[in-house]
Amino acid sequence: MSINTSKFTSTLILAFFPLSLAINLVNFFWMDTVFILSTIGALVWAKRSHSDLKEVFGLKNKTLIILLLIYFFSGITGYVLHSPMQTNEWVKISNLRWIWGFFACYSVGHILAAQGKKRFDHRHFIVLLTVLLAIIVSHLNLTSGAFFSPGVRLQGFYSNPAFFAMAAVALWASLIPYLIYNHSKASGLGAAALLTCLTVILIATYTRSSWIAMVAVLIFTLFYTKNKKAILVAGFALSAAAAAVLFNLFQMKDRILQTFDFSGVSQGARIEIWNATWHIFLDHPIFGVGFEYAVKLYKEYYIKLGQSTAYIPGHAHNQFLDVLSGAGIVGLIGYLGVFGAGFVFFHKKFKSATDILSKQLSLGSLLCIVALFGCSFTETPIIQQETRNYVLIILGFSYGYLSRGAGTNQTTDPHKSHL
Numbered sequence: 001m002s003i004n005t006s007k008f009t010s011t012l013i014l015a016f017f018p019l020s021l022a023i024n025l026v027n028f029f030w031m032d033t034v035f036i037l038s039t040i041g042a043l044v045w046a047k048r049s050h051s052d053l054k055e056v057f058g059l060k061n062k063t064l065i066i067l068l069l070i071y072f073f074s075g076i077t078g079y080v081l082h083s084p085m086q087t088n089e090w091v092k093i094s095n096l097r098w099i100w101g102f103f104a105c106y107s108v109g110h111i112l113a114a115q116g117k118k119r120f121d122h123r124h125f126i127v128l129l130t131v132l133l134a135i136i137v138s139h140l141n142l143t144s145g146a147f148f149s150p151g152v153r154l155q156g157f158y159s160n161p162a163f164f165a166m167a168a169v170a171l172w173a174s175l176i177p178y179l180i181y182n183h184s185k186a187s188g189l190g191a192a193a194l195l196t197c198l199t200v201i202l203i204a205t206y207t208r209s210s211w212i213a214m215v216a217v218l219i220f221t222l223f224y225t226k227n228k229k230a231i232l233v234a235g236f237a238l239s240a241a242a243a244a245v246l247f248n249l250f251q252m253k254d255r256i257l258q259t260f261d262f263s264g265v266s267q268g269a270r271i272e273i274w275n276a277t278w279h280i281f282l283d284h285p286i287f288g289v290g291f292e293y294a295v296k297l298y299k300e301y302y303i304k305l306g307q308s309t310a311y312i313p314g315h316a317h318n319q320f321l322d323v324l325s326g327a328g329i330v331g332l333i334g335y336l337g338v339f340g341a342g343f344v345f346f347h348k349k350f351k352s353a354t355d356i357l358s359k360q361l362s363l364g365s366l367l368c369i370v371a372l373f374g375c376s377f378t379e380t381p382i383i384q385q386e387t388r389n390y391v392l393i394i395l396g397f398s399y400g401y402l403s404r405g406a407g408t409n410q411t412t413d414p415h416k417s418h419l
Contacts, residue, residue, distance in 0.1 A: 013041075014117055015124045016108045017397050021171060022128040024389045025135070026157055028167070031389045035104040042107035049114075058106040058400060063341060071334030072096055075327035079290030096291075098385070101392040109400025118355050122187040125194060132197040139204060147204060148250040154204035158386055165207035166381045170390040172198040173217045173371035174364035180221075180230045181359045199237075206255050213374030215241065220370045225363065269311040270378070276301040277316045281324040288328035292383060315383060319376035322383065342395060343369055349402045361398040368394045 016038070023030050046056045054060045076096075135156045136147075143152050153161035156168070175198070178191035202210050215238070222234035245253050261267055279301055280294045289297065295314060302309045316322035323332045343366065350362035372381055372391060381387040 013108060013112050014120065018120060018124040018128055020393045022131045024393065025131050028386045028389050035101040038104040038108050042111065045111055056107050056110055057103045058403065064338065067334050067337040067341065068099065071327060071331050071338065074287045074331035074334065075291040078284065078288040078327060079293060081287060082284055082289040098388065102396040105393050105396030106400035109397040110404060113401045113404035119183055119357050122190045125190055129194055129197065132194065132201065135201060136197060150206045150251055150255055153206045154201060161205045162207050162209065162379060163384050163386045165202060165205035165210035166375050166379055166384060167386040167390055168198055168202055169210040169213045169371050169375065170368050170387055172202060173367035174394045176221060176367055177360040177363040179233060180227055181356050183356050203250055208256065208259055209375045209379040213371040216374035217367050217370050221367065270317050272307045273313050273317050274321060275305060277321040277325045279305060284328060286328045287330055288324065288326045291326045294325040315380045317378060317380065319380045319382055322380045339369055358402060361401055365395050365398040
């Protein structure tokens, strides 16, 4: 490989993470192509470097593979046992191929660590900042200058403001460490600009689930990092949020109070959805009825429970209930096991990190998990491709980079990894 080609490849690998974050905001369907190209690139790199393919893609981690198999096996078994397995069920099973995106991102992180890279170039985030500014300007034009308007919720380039908000809050959470830990004034200012744009955007989505996640992330940051800058940033943000709600800035207080109005369609229907989903789980507790198949049973259970059938939702509006109804208690064990093991892995890597990039990636992954679970009580972020892509990018890439022991005072044995 020539020096110029090698340099270009190295630059492309280094830019993968920030560019992927930007691409998913523009069109989340494009990420499927990115995952395929990443896989091909990793295969070529593995061949030229005579590397073990299982190691390059993180397939030596038996704990992770077993937990994922438990989750998927349970949901698929639910299909087989409780549905006629029509064409659309087989399509949903084939759609589970999205999990490969995680291993594709892992491979890029693995290669980056193998090249000894210790930091991102802040210029790589310019594309992401440009996309965020384009979203803000577009919404400003749409609302004729009334940017913060509950009647016209910001949804970016997506079709649903709630889906957009869940994706944005995962991104927002993962970028906080780049403000707390940075290697130059320019990178710190860049991180501040990104987070400011995302905060403004998240407010304008008027999605309460993402606001809950933001508060959870800030509280976690405040007490977990024990870093003066982190405490200052989180403390200031929480104080500003409290003041905004108290004085009803941007009508945030009104939006939050709607949560307790059960006479409306949104809250009243959500209670009925949860009740129906819970009873579906009670009737099929071990393996559930198959991923997302519970939606087809809602009308039947609404009638059975004496509820109105006026509003039939497309999902459970609670990630944990969705997993329980779709994959049963066995699937929930696998699901929580994956994220629980991941949390432990990134926690250990953060505590042992010796360079800025390792701190950024490990803490960013932890905050991404906190944000994901913060949304999960009132939404189903993991079944939405918009949000799920960020989970794959952030956690997959970070896991691949950190698994090689890059930037930490310990080297991870793939066979003994806690993720």
